[in-house]
Amino acid sequence: MSEAVIRPAGDSALLVEFENEISLEVNSRVRALKYTLEQSPFKGMGELVPAYRSLLICYNPLEIREKAAQEEVRSRLGHMDKVSMPKAIVTEIPVCYDKEYAVDLEHIAQLEHKSEEEVIRIHSQSDYFVYMLGFAPGHPYTARFENPFSFKRMENPRLKIPGGSIVVQLALSDIIPFDQPCGWNIIGSTPVLACDYRKQNPFLLQAGQWIHHRPVSKEEYLDIQKQVEAGTYVCRTWEKED
Amino acid sequence: MAIVVLSPGILTSVQDGGRQGYQQYGVSPSGPMDLHAFRTANILAGNDPDEAGLEMTVMGAELTFTAPVLVAITGADMGATLNGKRVAMYRALSVQAGDILKFGFAMKGCRTYLAVRGGIGVEPVMGSRATMLGKNFGGFKGRKLQKDDRLEIRPCTEALAHPETYFAEAEMVPEGVRTLRVIMGPQEDRFTQKGIHTFLNSEYTVGQDFDRQGYRLEGEKIEHTTDSNIISDGVVTGSIQVPGTGLPIVMTAERATVGGYTKIATVITADLPLIGQCKAGDRIRFQEVSVETAQELLSQEADRLEALRRQVEDPTHLPPANTPAPQEAAAPAVEHEYEYTRDVTISINGKSYEVTIQKWKQEQQ
Numbered sequence A: 001m002s003e004a005v006i007r008p009a010g011d012s013a014l015l016v017e018f019e020n021e022i023s024l025e026v027n028s029r030v031r032a033l034k035y036t037l038e039q040s041p042f043k044g045m046g047e048l049v050p051a052y053r054s055l056l057i058c059y060n061p062l063e064i065r066e067k068a069a070q071e072e073v074r075s076r077l078g079h080m081d082k083v084s085m086p087k088a089i090v091t092e093i094p095v096c097y098d099k100e101y102a103v104d105l106e107h108i109a110q111l112e113h114k115s116e117e118e119v120i121r122i123h124s125q126s127d128y129f130v131y132m133l134g135f136a137p138g139h140p141y142t143a144r145f146e147n148p149f150s151f152k153r154m155e156n157p158r159l160k161i162p163g164g165s166i167v168v169q170l171a172l173s174d175i176i177p178f179d180q181p182c183g184w185n186i187i188g189s190t191p192v193l194a195c196d197y198r199k200q201n202p203f204l205l206q207a208g209q210w211i212h213h214r215p216v217s218k219e220e221y222l223d224i225q226k227q228v229e230a231g232t233y234v235c236r237t238w239e240k241e242d
Numbered sequence B: 001m002a003i004v005v006l007s008p009g010i011l012t013s014v015q016d017g018g019r020q021g022y023q024q025y026g027v028s029p030s031g032p033m034d035l036h037a038f039r040t041a042n043i044l045a046g047n048d049p050d051e052a053g054l055e056m057t058v059m060g061a062e063l064t065f066t067a068p069v070l071v072a073i074t075g076a077d078m079g080a081t082l083n084g085k086r087v088a089m090y091r092a093l094s095v096q097a098g099d100i101l102k103f104g105f106a107m108k109g110c111r112t113y114l115a116v117r118g119g120i121g122v123e124p125v126m127g128s129r130a131t132m133l134g135k136n137f138g139g140f141k142g143r144k145l146q147k148d149d150r151l152e153i154r155p156c157t158e159a160l161a162h163p164e165t166y167f168a169e170a171e172m173v174p175e176g177v178r179t180l181r182v183i184m185g186p187q188e189d190r191f192t193q194k195g196i197h198t199f200l201n202s203e204y205t206v207g208q209d210f211d212r213q214g215y216r217l218e219g220e221k222i223e224h225t226t227d228s229n230i231i232s233d234g235v236v237t238g239s240i241q242v243p244g245t246g247l248p249i250v251m252t253a254e255r256a257t258v259g260g261y262t263k264i265a266t267v268i269t270a271d272l273p274l275i276g277q278c279k280a281g282d283r284i285r286f287q288e289v290s291v292e293t294a295q296e297l298l299s300q301e302a303d304r305l306e307a308l309r310r311q312v313e314d315p316t317h318l319p320p321a322n323t324p325a326p327q328e329a330a331a332p333a334v335e336h337e338y339e340y341t342r343d344v345t346i347s348i349n350g351k352s353y354e355v356t357i358q359k360w361k362q363e364q365q
Helices: A024-039 A066-082 A105-112 A116-125 A218-230 B036-046 B193-201 B269-276 B291-313
Strands: A003-008 A013-017 A045-050 A053-059 A089-096 A127-133 A142-145 A158-163 A165-169 A172-175 A180-182 A185-189 A210-216 A235-241 B002-007 B009-015 B053-057 B061-064 B069-075 B090-093 B101-102 B111-116 B149-154 B177-186 B204-210 B216-217 B229-234 B239-240 B247-250 B256-263 B263-267 B283-288 B338-346 B351-361
Touching: A013 A066, A013 A142, A013 B229, A024 A045, A024 A053, A024 A066, A053 A066, A053 B229, A066 B291, A089 A218, A105 A116, A105 A185, A105 B239, A116 A210, A127 B216, A185 B009, A210 A218, B036 B053, B036 B069, B036 B111, B036 B269, B036 B338, B061 B283, B177 B269, B177 B291, B193 B263, B193 B283, B263 B269
Parallel strands: A089 A210, B177 B283
Antiparallel strands: A003 A013, A013 A053, A045 A053, A089 A185, A089 A235, A127 A142, A127 A210, A142 A172, A158 A180, A165 A172, A165 A185, B002 B061, B002 B149, B009 B053, B053 B111, B061 B101, B069 B090, B069 B111, B177 B263, B204 B216, B204 B283, B216 B247, B229 B256, B239 B247, B239 B263, B338 B351
16 A cells, blocks of 8 residues: 655645555545545635545635645544544435337347346446546446446447436446436436435435446336436435445 | 616626535536636625626626616626716626616627626525536526526615725736746646646647636647546646647636546636636746745735725725716716727637627727
8 A cells, every 4th residue: 555645736725646546445545535534624624526546635725725734634644544434325226227218238238248138137236336426416437346348338429318327338337417428338227316406415426335226117217207306216225235 | 676688698697606515526616717807896896705796708798677786897898888888897886777788799808797786696506606507507597698587686785885985996807928827737747848848838829619617728739758548536627637639728617526637737726817818819828836826826816805895895995086976987988989890700619609899989988
């Protein structure tokens, strides 16, 4: 485990970098530092933006200058290993894999030389880890730690795919919160909203948690969709086993 | 009490001081592109510096009011007129119900701010009234203003006791080559010495692709050591990404929260208003400064705004004797006397807009 590097990111933020790789181990240090700072914030500390291997720490230079902010961060780095982290949360995402919603399922099955049922089973059997959110509000960057699929992006990205699409490549699987261009294959669709501006906290997910895909029928999809529209649907969550 | 949009201009949106606290969920701060001019406008309208107002871009709006209200205009000069008569910027102006406040084309600079006493009363989203145009939320219906939009003005319990003291020295939008001061990094080690030298010693031009998300610059290519990809990390406003093209992109108010390209440097907060007032064709140079210098400059900016606030609240701070009172602040210029009027097509982000440029015969009043 190499030492973290603290770099200025302009005059109002510090970037703390851990090892230069995407792994659960490295990301757990990002989470530990974020949690430590949240538990004991320093004067002038602002937003924390976690990413795969780094934590961006914003601060107000009118309240604390860079050198002092660096000191504060260094002291948190020093004792973050002693902090006991709360257990990670798993959020259940209902996914409909019917042809109507899973426009690329047949194609994926061909690429993987597997049946569609087998592809669905692989996608929904293991949890995916949410490394960070970005790109669009509530958009998770997720991955798992074996290689469930071998296919990559499509050659020609689609100009627009609908919000709610579940897209996959290699070990990655993302929930698309809003209509957007996308070059990944669509394996299914969820009726739940990754970002719902009507809510006090609009976001379904946060960095450092897990998601579990539960296959649902079209009937159940439509039923959940109604509850989502009414603002009454709550995704099932539980604590991740170690 | 409301503002009614008669004509929206090219891109007019409701902005406040920005949306804080949601970057970890992928929500960028948004807010004004020239925070200095924006806050100055609010102070001159007797508001909190971060109160919601309007940001206009290149070609301004035509607005009317349903009730008397105090307003202030700052930023780029769009040749604003009140009922056809030119009005001064950088001071509180009384407008009456039915008055027409019209903005034209910004010959210099890019963005003009209109603050109204009380602020614009749109519903906050995640604690902010700023419009996030790229993601269609916040502000007025999550979009730029359109004809016939009606913006409520938040009622103010007390009138300003002495609006005549609410003025400041007019600030000119910089011209010529702008020097943006930067703090190097966080990924400056991903560039060759030659690349860093290119970045700090050549002149860049704002391309056609400039908006509230970022400014793409054209000029000499910056050399990477290997490639332009990093494992995505957090971005700040002012981050200068250099993707594989070797050409820098300055990330602005509606930027992404994370990004996977090398960032050679970060524009200091005190200089962000300079880029916010740039449009296509404007020229930029970068100059390295220390974090200490940048923070000192930011502290000076905060002091300036605080000094202005105290000054306008001081009843003895009166304009020079020959300055007309705010109610009669219209310039003596003859109505609609232009040196020339010209119809041109301007292009922003690939979209073309037909605008009429009118150059006033009397540029200064």
